[in-house]
Amino acid sequence: MRQASGTLRLDSHGQGLLEFTEAVLAWVEESGMSEGLLTLFCRHTSASLLIQENAAREVKADIQDYFAAIAPEDPRRYRHDDEGPDDMPAHLRTALTAVQLSIPVRDGRPVLGTWQGIYLFEHRRRPHRREVAVHLIGE
Template identity: 40%
Template sequence: MKQLELRLEARPRGFHLVTDEIVRALPLKAVPAGLLHLQLLHTSASLTLNENCDPTVRGDFSTFFDRLVPDGTPYFRHDYEGDDDMPAHIKSSLLGTSLMLPVSRGRLALGQWQGIYLGEHRDQGGSRRILATLTQ
């Protein structure tokens, strides 16, 4: 088993394809068959697996979640860090902060059109950390 902490650069609010960045940071080639667990170490961002080809999908995700849980909702009391504070926590809980992915022949065994998204739900989220645990 190998465990690493990855740091993703700060990104603007939205959904960002981070598959290549994660793969480059991990020793996947040494794993003939195994599992990769990714745990995002934050409560205002998320990880999800979805369409990796058409960037309009990521924009549609943003539009949907921003309408589902809008900033500045008057009945939210947790707003210590701004109008996007509580909405970011809810989006993080809806989408989740972890992924369990298969590794086969030294590569992530994803579908042809699947990619790992970082959902950044804050206007000023900053860099994000992911704990990656690779087992074989």
């Protein structure tokens, strides 16, 4: 049994879904492992991780609209606004999604479905540099 770990650094462009599947595929390939379990962990409280369809653009737009509706930027609703009106809604959106993903690896590749992509979901309006810790255990 072997292990590999590292960090993927991603630059978001503000709110929205940023696909980073290719970076994950490259990292797994560099590990040299063909079978195992990949863990991705977002090291932030105002961004999250999703596995979602990567073929139709409308999916991304609908997801973003949905989260804007259930955790709107409304300064009258929240006490916490240390970093602006998008601060608390970003924390709520992170709480409703995931900061950690586990993906099996087979034949040297994450076992994703045909239309699945791995996304960082940036919940803040301004661009951020985000870190995703990666860990692979296997052979």
